[in-house]
Amino acid sequence: MRIHSKKKNIVVAVLLVIGGLYFINHSDFLLAVFARSPEMVLNELTWQADRPVSMESWIDQADYLSFNVSYQLLAGVLPTQQKYLSVGLSSVKRKKGSYLVPTLKSIFSQSSPEEHSFMVVVVLLADFDVSWRVDTVKEIKSAFASELEKGHLLVIHVPQDWYPPITGLKRNFNDAPERVTFRSKQNLDYSFLIHYCAGLGRYYLQLEDDVFSAKNFLTTIKKRVEEQEGKKFTWATLEFSALGYIGKLYKSAHLPLLARFLFIFYQEMPCDWLMTHFREVMTQKETILFKPSLFQHMGTFSSFQGTYNKLKDKDFEEDVYTNPSAEVYSDMSTYQKHFPKLAWDAGEGFFWGRTPEKGNCLTVVFTEPTVVTGIFVETGSGGKDILESGEVEMGHNVVATDKEKSCTEFESVGTFENGKFKMQEMDKKYSSASSCLKIKVTATQKDWLIITKIRITTKLTVPHQ
Numbered sequence: 001m002r003i004h005s006k007k008k009n010i011v012v013a014v015l016l017v018i019g020g021l022y023f024i025n026h027s028d029f030l031l032a033v034f035a036r037s038p039e040m041v042l043n044e045l046t047w048q049a050d051r052p053v054s055m056e057s058w059i060d061q062a063d064y065l066s067f068n069v070s071y072q073l074l075a076g077v078l079p080t081q082q083k084y085l086s087v088g089l090s091s092v093k094r095k096k097g098s099y100l101v102p103t104l105k106s107i108f109s110q111s112s113p114e115e116h117s118f119m120v121v122v123v124l125l126a127d128f129d130v131s132w133r134v135d136t137v138k139e140i141k142s143a144f145a146s147e148l149e150k151g152h153l154l155v156i157h158v159p160q161d162w163y164p165p166i167t168g169l170k171r172n173f174n175d176a177p178e179r180v181t182f183r184s185k186q187n188l189d190y191s192f193l194i195h196y197c198a199g200l201g202r203y204y205l206q207l208e209d210d211v212f213s214a215k216n217f218l219t220t221i222k223k224r225v226e227e228q229e230g231k232k233f234t235w236a237t238l239e240f241s242a243l244g245y246i247g248k249l250y251k252s253a254h255l256p257l258l259a260r261f262l263f264i265f266y267q268e269m270p271c272d273w274l275m276t277h278f279r280e281v282m283t284q285k286e287t288i289l290f291k292p293s294l295f296q297h298m299g300t301f302s303s304f305q306g307t308y309n310k311l312k313d314k315d316f317e318e319d320v321y322t323n324p325s326a327e328v329y330s331d332m333s334t335y336q337k338h339f340p341k342l343a344w345d346a347g348e349g350f351f352w353g354r355t356p357e358k359g360n361c362l363t364v365v366f367t368e369p370t371v372v373t374g375i376f377v378e379t380g381s382g383g384k385d386i387l388e389s390g391e392v393e394m395g396h397n398v399v400a401t402d403k404e405k406s407c408t409e410f411e412s413v414g415t416f417e418n419g420k421f422k423m424q425e426m427d428k429k430y431s432s433a434s435s436c437l438k439i440k441v442t443a444t445q446k447d448w449l450i451i452t453k454i455r456i457t458t459k460l461t462v463p464h465q
Contacts, residue, residue: 052199386419395436
């Protein structure tokens with residue numbers, strides 16, 4: 001009987017030792033349970049968010065240059081597979097107003113449901129004010145319930161304990177201490193955000209929390225990336241806005257490097273300056289900036305001390321279209337070097353034709369047949385040289401002569417009004433692919449003709465994920 005009791009006591013002692021070791025190794029869990037933080041008191045529901053690992057990066061593959069940071073997932077569901085594009089923005093409490101929700105509404109409303117499925121937006125709430133975070137998460141949950149549920153939107157936070165010192169730093173460029181603290185913390189915010197997004201998408205787009213997006217920006221980015229990948233030299237940064245840290249695109253494989261770069265030099269200079277140095281370190285010497293810009297700064301007051309900020313991108317176009325590769329011809333006499341192709345290409349160029357007569361036209365011949373979903377044509381400048389009477393036609397069956405190309409069959413899809421033509425959802429009526437687009441003069445006019453821009457949207461092709 002005593003022997004049995006002795007064996008029983010030994011077993012209990014062993015179990016107690018094992019249990020004690022388990023709880024010692026999991027002391028963080030005990031602290032989280034018994035030492036409730038103010039955040040828990042304020043009902044900020046958070047849980048640890050594992051960072052998706054980017055196996056494209058040599059740093060992640062072998063765990064080089066360890067980067068210790070813990071994330072809290074405040075809202076949203078992690079996607080089950082890598083997307084084509086991850087979009088990151090960091091937000092802090094502003095003294096005057098907030099642009100975060102309007103920015104998110106712009107991102108999603110300016111994208112099609114199909115584009116939604118190819119991207120995930122990650123918002124880092126980077127302010128240490130718990131009450132502000134709780135209120136902001138509630139607002140986001142109310143406005144974007146569907147996007148959160150489908151894994152199209154994630155809201156994260158990094159606790160203050162993971163930040164290195166942000167006060168008493170070097171005053172480079174003779175900046176005031178408050179300015180140095182602000183810009184240094186911003187570098188750290190972006191570093192943590194970029195590090196988290198490394199495995200979420202093939203490409204990463206950096207935005208700020210006070211921007212307005214152009215329509216179908218993902219489709220345009222995809223087109224530009226494909227063009228760039230077809231060239232011989234490699235790239236590190238593609239820019240879709242000339243402003244600050246807005247509209248900068250990176251490869252997912254480079255994000256672990258960029259995150260560490262911002263972290264290491266966080267107190268040296270502002271993030272947009274560091275961004276330029278990173279591009280150069282990655283052997284991309286020249287800026288690759290696309291026009292028109294896809295993102296416009298909407299904020300009136302800065303996140304730094306609420307100062308007035310009127311910064312705007314002069315090259316922004318809200319309705320940015322995805323003009324495919326094409327050749328452009330016109331039988332109108334061209335004034336100086338304002339050639340027909342300039343109306344088709346993105347940028348500030350335009351076509352200027354002399355004394356248009358009835359029957360004159362400008363013809364766009366697509367390199368490949370294209371399903372056109374929308375057309376926008378703008379003519380004139382300052383109310384002069386507009387197309388007074390004209391129509392738009394779509395064509396099929398390309399034929400070539402010694403001088404130019406055209407189509408054998410054309411069908412009118414609409415007429416100009418006040419020098420402009422705009423049509424959406426064309427594929428519902430004209431579902432087959434077209435090979436030509438023609439702008440036709442239907443009445444002779446005295447004034448010359450300026451065609452400022454021709455922009456079309458096309459059926460979105462599915463990106464490889």
